[in-house]
Amino acid sequence: MKRVQSNFFRSLFLGILSYLAVWILLYVLSNNHAIPSPIVTGIKMWDIKELLGLHIIASSLRIFIALLLAVLVGLPIGILLSMFPKSDRLLSPLLYFLYPLPKVAFLPIFMLFWGLGNFSKILLLFSIIVLQVIILVRDGAKTIPENYQRIMTNFQASIWQQIRYLILPAIFPNILASLRVSIGIALASLFFAENYATDYGLGYLILSAWTKMDYPEMFAGIFCIALLGFILFRVIDSLERFSY
Amino acid sequence: MKRVQSNFFRSLFLGILSYLAVWILLYVLSNNHAIPSPIVTGIKMWDIKELLGLHIIASSLRIFIALLLAVLVGLPIGILLSMFPKSDRLLSPLLYFLYPLPKVAFLPIFMLFWGLGNFSKILLLFSIIVLQVIILVRDGAKTIPENYQRIMTNFQASIWQQIRYLILPAIFPNILASLRVSIGIALASLFFAENYATDYGLGYLILSAWTKMDYPEMFAGIFCIALLGFILFRVIDSLERFSY
Amino acid sequence: MSIIIKNLNFIYEKNQIFQNTDFQFDDNKIYTLLGPSGIGKSTLFDLLTGFKKPQSGTVDYQNVQRSEILTVFQNNQIFPWLTVSEALALPLKINKVSKGQTGSRVKRLLKQFGLEALAHKRPHALSGGQLQRVAIAQGLTLDPKFLLLDEPTSSLDQEAKEEIQDRLIEEQHTRKSTMIIITHDIEEAAYLGQEIILVTNQRLQKIANPTFNKNNRRQALEFYEFCIQLRKQVRQL
Amino acid sequence: MSIIIKNLNFIYEKNQIFQNTDFQFDDNKIYTLLGPSGIGKSTLFDLLTGFKKPQSGTVDYQNVQRSEILTVFQNNQIFPWLTVSEALALPLKINKVSKGQTGSRVKRLLKQFGLEALAHKRPHALSGGQLQRVAIAQGLTLDPKFLLLDEPTSSLDQEAKEEIQDRLIEEQHTRKSTMIIITHDIEEAAYLGQEIILVTNQRLQKIANPTFNKNNRRQALEFYEFCIQLRKQVRQL
Amino acid sequence: ACGTQESNEATPAAKDEDKVTGETIKFGVLPAESAIPIILANEKGFFEEEGTKVDIESFSSPNDRNVAIQSKALDGTISDVMTEATFKQNETDMTITSGILEDFKVLASPQSGITEMKGLADKKVTLVPNFILEYIMDVFAEEQGFTYEVVDIPSFATRSEALLKGEVDAAVYTEPQASMLAEQGAVILGSSKTSGINGGTIQFMDSILEERPQDIQAFYTAYNKAIDYMNQHEASEYADILSEYQFPDAMSTYLDTQEENYPHAQAVDQDQFNEIIEWTKNKEQINQVYSYDELTDFSYLEE
Numbered sequence A, B: 001m002k003r004v005q006s007n008f009f010r011s012l013f014l015g016i017l018s019y020l021a022v023w024i025l026l027y028v029l030s031n032n033h034a035i036p037s038p039i040v041t042g043i044k045m046w047d048i049k050e051l052l053g054l055h056i057i058a059s060s061l062r063i064f065i066a067l068l069l070a071v072l073v074g075l076p077i078g079i080l081l082s083m084f085p086k087s088d089r090l091l092s093p094l095l096y097f098l099y100p101l102p103k104v105a106f107l108p109i110f111m112l113f114w115g116l117g118n119f120s121k122i123l124l125l126f127s128i129i130v131l132q133v134i135i136l137v138r139d140g141a142k143t144i145p146e147n148y149q150r151i152m153t154n155f156q157a158s159i160w161q162q163i164r165y166l167i168l169p170a171i172f173p174n175i176l177a178s179l180r181v182s183i184g185i186a187l188a189s190l191f192f193a194e195n196y197a198t199d200y201g202l203g204y205l206i207l208s209a210w211t212k213m214d215y216p217e218m219f220a221g222i223f224c225i226a227l228l229g230f231i232l233f234r235v236i237d238s239l240e241r242f243s244y
Numbered sequence C, D: 001m002s003i004i005i006k007n008l009n010f011i012y013e014k015n016q017i018f019q020n021t022d023f024q025f026d027d028n029k030i031y032t033l034l035g036p037s038g039i040g041k042s043t044l045f046d047l048l049t050g051f052k053k054p055q056s057g058t059v060d061y062q063n064v065q066r067s068e069i070l071t072v073f074q075n076n077q078i079f080p081w082l083t084v085s086e087a088l089a090l091p092l093k094i095n096k097v098s099k100g101q102t103g104s105r106v107k108r109l110l111k112q113f114g115l116e117a118l119a120h121k122r123p124h125a126l127s128g129g130q131l132q133r134v135a136i137a138q139g140l141t142l143d144p145k146f147l148l149l150d151e152p153t154s155s156l157d158q159e160a161k162e163e164i165q166d167r168l169i170e171e172q173h174t175r176k177s178t179m180i181i182i183t184h185d186i187e188e189a190a191y192l193g194q195e196i197i198l199v200t201n202q203r204l205q206k207i208a209n210p211t212f213n214k215n216n217r218r219q220a221l222e223f224y225e226f227c228i229q230l231r232k233q234v235r236q237l
Numbered sequence E: 001a002c003g004t005q006e007s008n009e010a011t012p013a014a015k016d017e018d019k020v021t022g023e024t025i026k027f028g029v030l031p032a033e034s035a036i037p038i039i040l041a042n043e044k045g046f047f048e049e050e051g052t053k054v055d056i057e058s059f060s061s062p063n064d065r066n067v068a069i070q071s072k073a074l075d076g077t078i079s080d081v082m083t084e085a086t087f088k089q090n091e092t093d094m095t096i097t098s099g100i101l102e103d104f105k106v107l108a109s110p111q112s113g114i115t116e117m118k119g120l121a122d123k124k125v126t127l128v129p130n131f132i133l134e135y136i137m138d139v140f141a142e143e144q145g146f147t148y149e150v151v152d153i154p155s156f157a158t159r160s161e162a163l164l165k166g167e168v169d170a171a172v173y174t175e176p177q178a179s180m181l182a183e184q185g186a187v188i189l190g191s192s193k194t195s196g197i198n199g200g201t202i203q204f205m206d207s208i209l210e211e212r213p214q215d216i217q218a219f220y221t222a223y224n225k226a227i228d229y230m231n232q233h234e235a236s237e238y239a240d241i242l243s244e245y246q247f248p249d250a251m252s253t254y255l256d257t258q259e260e261n262y263p264h265a266q267a268v269d270q271d272q273f274n275e276i277i278e279w280t281k282n283k284e285q286i287n288q289v290y291s292y293d294e295l296t297d298f299s300y301l302e303e
């Protein structure tokens, strides 16, 4: 446990350091007000720390719920598609059509059905993530060696048992990979999900700071997204221990 | 060959059909002007077919170049990270920080350095995709059985040979998966990359139709993105044949 | 209780493995299968369990369920994420055996197969022979009426081999089940087989029916004579 | 030309495999290693190739490069994406052998190992014994000074086994290389081994040095007597 | 498809008798000067005094707002004449009930060296085509007799970077962004307010106008109270409210430099309206000409 923690802080430190290095480089290279100095941004962050906390909490909650829903829905679908090639042949054309759609263009639909509140924001995030999860889980489950399936058939495992004892442990690394991708996309999408009718959320913070041309505030928000992402990523990395 | 083709058309047909079904369902359910009927949209598409073609070509080219660059850069980096755990420990914190950033927020920076032209658009797409590729390739290469590494060591393969004869074939399915994810994201990001200073591109088409509230045109653009995505996905599926 | 093969035809692409093959495996017996490498012994097992479907002909179960037939595969596949005791518990879990029973059964098998010290190891940390013993033990956790073993002792030293052979005979005896064992070891075929079958010529062929005294065969001269004779017989075909 | 083990200690977690072990493998010889399952034979191979590092002690190469030592692993691992002929060509490609030479060498090996009909098959479509022959052939594509074979004939029928054994003897003879062969088959150990080593007690121990006539041993009574004696010797330890 | 006209005339009659319902009015705003009276009315309790309740939903892009309107997620919004006409064409029935406070400025980029409107002849101007920004630019261009090239950059922030970096020669902006850009070196070439160009509007859904006209009246009473408040107080006094709504400091600075009093909510000029509709039709943004009476009803404004 202690080792894991010290690892976490070491890599957090490394992450922040290299992030700052890139930032300073850009700052010096661009010499433009659109890229504020890390120091000015740091001071800004300190000034609005309570507010920042609220923004972070609001965004984290939305992301967390959306991720949870996406895994709850996407995981079973992905597994089913991999187990029943027929269903895959039937459904994957639709998936392939829906996947590349810019979900943000469907805001009207989300608003129409679910209003302006949190629910439609979470659903927007969900709709972006869930297809990723489905496709990565499906692709992962497809690479399970045929031999392994044979063992389960040998023991006359029911479908549910095959999922429980073979597929879930076998695709655990794929689930982690799909979570990584999903978190990245979810965080980047906050930016669109939170650009209407909200008072809290990092996406909202960044966007409104941008409109105000308050670049230090904007970069404070961006840094928080990066930090939030980093922490979520490390949490996922630490789950790798449960992988074989 | 013939089988593959007929398969393609079968699934294209299925895809369009189910896509239309979802669309019609939404159309009927919402009964709102923001979701035009497929027929009206179809007529619109026919009316602007030449223009639509140009939009598709412009977007495809941008996506293609960005994807190519992302694979050329991301594949080697991902492989190196997987081969040298030290480099992974050093670099992954930065990756984890950069990955979740909303790249669109850096548009001003891209513009600053590379102007309003195609180059900055492609670079924006590239910056969105390349981190996906790196992380999915790395995660994929990490799951190569230790036994396989042993065989290569046994034959005293150089690093380059290990990549050529073991890692590339072994992670081929992962490369395909990362391409799928990347294409999805790239197409969805067109929407942002093409939202400035351009005359052609599906993202531009959708956005300008949206501001004009010309919903049939908007949905024509969305349909084209979906179709483009579908075709790219099927191309990738067909590459699966080269997988073991 | 029997598995009856009738007029079986099986072809891989252009490679005819069985042609109009008939055979019947009865209950309460150990069959040993001999035959050159690549002739179709493992394929036969897949046909018996229904994992592969013949192009024509039938495999009928009489008074036996598919779920009462179990294979121990040639490659000793154990899921890489399971420890030895988890691997032994898996078939029991799947068959919804109670926790208590599972625990005691796993314990007994670990002991019988000398795997106690390895209970918490994963497959990658096992030697070839250890893995093979785990695979056999896994096949014995349930009480299959028909147990198909594909070269179950190929990676074992002589002593371990003999131990496992006796273990198998005892298990068969107490359970009154049927075992079908593929082996390349003539002595093993002779020692274990109540019927010895040769797989060749796209057919199954009974070639011997050892009748010597069951106890202490390994010391009996009679046994070695039989082996030498069997070896000659196999070679001639 | 030799590999010299000095004062070797190797421990897996709490499991001591070798303790202050000394041994020397010389050139132009076939060694066979006998020993109970799980004693550390495969581990010894990993130590000889440097794939595993001893906790203390040394493995020294004298007049031999690491690149001239090759292992044929116990599990016959062949990359699932390669066909048989691609698998045989792989080590040659890695060693930058010219295309023409690679082609003819692969062809010869396919013929010698009776794999011609399987040249374009992938591993999943091979039988256990076929896979094993591919693995051995793969080990022979290059001309290693030391070839380490880990139970190379465990999945082969008697006839194929004898063929491979003779193949190995011939290869060793023409190349004047050294082979170290792990086996559980006493006859194999006696037939192939110019020196027979028992792995046990965390030590390597020469137990026999068969000196009977090299030709036609399989027909010689002398050979079988030797085997019986060897078996007893192994069992006693 | 065209909207029904009878509703416009029917509603005002009933409005005096009914009591203000107190139900919420969902009102969409963008972060611009026009939103300030509404924000103040809300924060200073003027809406409450009138017995009504307003939920201010703020949007960062006109697209999102339009979508919300068409999804019937809002009861009223700030936009402009051409947006209203487009809504109508898209069968979203709303009626313009007043104009708004607004001041659009044409800004030249610092690098361009342009100091007067004429200098923009054949230059690149970034704006959102088909809407009020282009209309204003067109009016200026026509007055001065030149043509210019439109560079379409919908994203607001990207537009300002393009301007400051000199990627484009000019841009059209509303307050407070115009002042901010001016602070950073952009040159103000003209102002819609001083040139008397007005296109911005407040409109409500026909359904709410029909069902709760008294609420809308109350809305305007409070709105005017807020205007009075703005006239009586320095902007710096309510600067913290503005910053809570994510307005930059430049907003209060700009407000304080205004010499004239802000006007109460007022009707949109009919000639101006017709010109805008004509322009919008010419842009093929709408395919029919809407009349003043069809789209407006200013009877909710107290005399």
Ligand SMILES: Nc1ncnc2c1ncn2[C@@H]1O[C@H](COP(=O)(O)OP(=O)(O)OP(=O)(O)O)[C@@H](O)[C@H]1O
Binding pocket: C012, C013, C015, C017, C035, C036, C037, C038, C039, C040, C041, C042, C043, C044, C074, D118, D124, D125, D126, D127, D128, D129, D130, D155
């Ligand atoms: N999936 C497959 N596709 C095509 N041919 C196959 C496939 N599996 C096996 N074969 C071929 O079928 C033949 C029989 O294979 P099988 O595994 O049954 O042999 P076996 O008798 O078990 O041999 P061994 O003793 O070597 O294990 C072999 O020649 C093999 O090459």
Ligand SMILES: Nc1ncnc2c1ncn2[C@@H]1O[C@H](COP(=O)(O)OP(=O)(O)OP(=O)(O)O)[C@@H](O)[C@H]1O
Binding pocket: C124, C125, C126, C127, C128, C129, C130, C155, D012, D013, D015, D017, D035, D036, D037, D038, D039, D040, D041, D042, D043, D044, D074
């Ligand atoms: N990676 C590992 N971690 C821990 N223990 C291991 C590991 N690999 C092997 N062992 C243990 O070390 C011992 C020696 O293993 P090894 O594979 O060398 O045996 P072996 O002599 O080759 O046996 P066999 O004849 O069964 O192949 C075994 O008891 C095994 O459980």
Ligand SMILES: [Mg+2]
Binding pocket: C041, C042, C043, C074, C150, D127, D128, D129
């Ligand atoms: Mg077999």
Ligand SMILES: [Mg+2]
Binding pocket: C127, C128, C129, D041, D042, D043, D074, D150
């Ligand atoms: Mg071993």
